[in-house]
Amino acid sequence: MEKQDTSALLAQIDQLKKLLKEKEDQLKQSQKLELVGQLAGGIAHDFNNILTSIMGFSDLARTYVKDDSIAKDYLSSIISKSDQAANLVQQLMAFSRQQKLNLRSSNINELINQSIDFIKKTIPENIQLRNNEIDDNLNIEADSNAFQQILTNVLFNSIYAIGSKNGFISLNCLKKNSIKKIDHDIVDKKYVCIEIKDNGIGMDKEILQKVFEPFFTTKPIGQGSGLGLSMVYGLMEQHNGFVEIRSEINNGTTIDLFFPISENEISHKDIMIGKPKNGKNNKILIVDDDLELLTILKAIFDSIDYNTVITNNAKDALRIIKQEKSNLSLVISDIVMPGMNGIKLIQNIQKMNSNIKCILMSGYPDKVFKEEGFELKKIPFLRKPFTIEKASDLIMRILL
Numbered sequence: 001m002e003k004q005d006t007s008a009l010l011a012q013i014d015q016l017k018k019l020l021k022e023k024e025d026q027l028k029q030s031q032k033l034e035l036v037g038q039l040a041g042g043i044a045h046d047f048n049n050i051l052t053s054i055m056g057f058s059d060l061a062r063t064y065v066k067d068d069s070i071a072k073d074y075l076s077s078i079i080s081k082s083d084q085a086a087n088l089v090q091q092l093m094a095f096s097r098q099q100k101l102n103l104r105s106s107n108i109n110e111l112i113n114q115s116i117d118f119i120k121k122t123i124p125e126n127i128q129l130r131n132n133e134i135d136d137n138l139n140i141e142a143d144s145n146a147f148q149q150i151l152t153n154v155l156f157n158s159i160y161a162i163g164s165k166n167g168f169i170s171l172n173c174l175k176k177n178s179i180k181k182i183d184h185d186i187v188d189k190k191y192v193c194i195e196i197k198d199n200g201i202g203m204d205k206e207i208l209q210k211v212f213e214p215f216f217t218t219k220p221i222g223q224g225s226g227l228g229l230s231m232v233y234g235l236m237e238q239h240n241g242f243v244e245i246r247s248e249i250n251n252g253t254t255i256d257l258f259f260p261i262s263e264n265e266i267s268h269k270d271i272m273i274g275k276p277k278n279g280k281n282n283k284i285l286i287v288d289d290d291l292e293l294l295t296i297l298k299a300i301f302d303s304i305d306y307n308t309v310i311t312n313n314a315k316d317a318l319r320i321i322k323q324e325k326s327n328l329s330l331v332i333s334d335i336v337m338p339g340m341n342g343i344k345l346i347q348n349i350q351k352m353n354s355n356i357k358c359i360l361m362s363g364y365p366d367k368v369f370k371e372e373g374f375e376l377k378k379i380p381f382l383r384k385p386f387t388i389e390k391a392s393d394l395i396m397r398i399l400l
Helices: 003-064 070-095 108-122 146-162 228-238 291-303 314-324 342-351 368-373 390-399
Strands: 104-107 127-133 139-142 169-178 191-198 242-247 251-261 283-287 307-311 327-333 357-362 381-383
Touching: 003 070, 003 291, 003 390, 070 314, 104 108, 104 146, 108 127, 108 139, 108 169, 108 191, 139 146, 146 169, 146 191, 146 228, 146 251, 191 368, 228 242, 228 251, 283 291, 283 314, 291 307, 291 390, 307 314, 314 327, 314 342, 327 342, 327 390, 342 357, 381 390
Parallel strands: 127 169, 283 307, 283 327, 327 357, 357 381
Antiparallel strands: 104 139, 139 251, 169 191, 191 251, 242 251
C-alpha cells in the first residue's frame, strides 16, 4: 500500500473515531436525562399532591380574610411559591419528555413576538434586542406556553452571558429545506430555524459538552437551577424538533432552534381563567386515595357552592354513582389509585350509559398514562397542583 493511501486510511479512521465518540457522548447525555426523568417521575405524584393541598388550604384561607389584610398578602405569597415549586417539577418533566404538551398549529412570527413582549421589560438597557421576522407565512405545531419557556430560557442565558457590558441579542428566522446537523446526520425535512445569537462571554468546549445536562450551571449559587437548557432540550424534542449550540470564549454564543414546518391551519382556542365560578349547587363526586387531599378539595368546592361528595376508592365511587345517578353532574377522579384506577373507573361510568361528565386528575407524569394504553385527550384533564380558579373554570366549561 502506498504511503498516500495509508495516510488517507488513517485520516478516515480518525474521522470514524471522532464520530463514534460524538455518538457515545450523545448516548450518555440521553441516559442522564432518562435517569433524572425517572427520579422526577417517581416523586412527582406525591409532591404534586402536597402542593395541591398547600395551594388549596391557602386559597381557602384567603377567602376568609379582608382584602386589605396583611395575612391575605402572606397567603398569596404561599400560593406563588407553591406555583414556583410546581413549575420546577414541570421543568423536570419537560427535559425528560414526560410533560404533556398541547401542540397546535401557530404562526412562527406571532409566537416569537408574543414571547418577546412577555420578557421585553426584563431586558437591561445595555442590551439591544433585534428580531428579524421571516417573510414567509410559516406555521409550526407548538405549545404556546412551552414555546415561551424555550425562548425565555435561551434569552435569559444570553442576558446573563452579556452581563453589564453593551451587547446585543439577535433573533433570525430562517427556512431550512434540508439540515446537516452538528453530529453530521442529514435531515431531509422542512424546518423553521430560530437563530438566537449574542455577543456574550461565550463558552469553551468543555462547558459546551455539559450545557444540556440537568443541574449543570456556571452561575453562582442561588442564581440558577441548571435546568434551563436541559428543559429546552427536552421541550424541543417534544416539538419533534432539536436544538444546536455553537460558542467560543469571548466570541459569543449562537443557539439554533429547529421546528418542523406545519401545513395545518392555525387554531385559535385560548382558555381564559378568571375568578372561581359559582357551582350553582351542582352535585359532584371527587375520588382520590389521599384522604387529606380529599378533605381540602371538598372544602374548596363547597366554598364555591358545589354540593361535594368524596370517596377514596373506585368501588365506593361506583356505588355512589348508582345511588346518585340522577342527581350527580360530574365525577373528578385521580388516575393512579390502588385497586381500580381512575381510568378504569371512568370507562365503567361510560359503560353505564350515564350522562355524568368526567374529569381525570393526576400529579404523575404522562409516561405513566401511556403505559396504561390510555389517551388523556379523550377525557378532560386537571393536572396537580391546580388553583381553585383553574379547576372551577374547567368544570363550568364542561357542565355548560
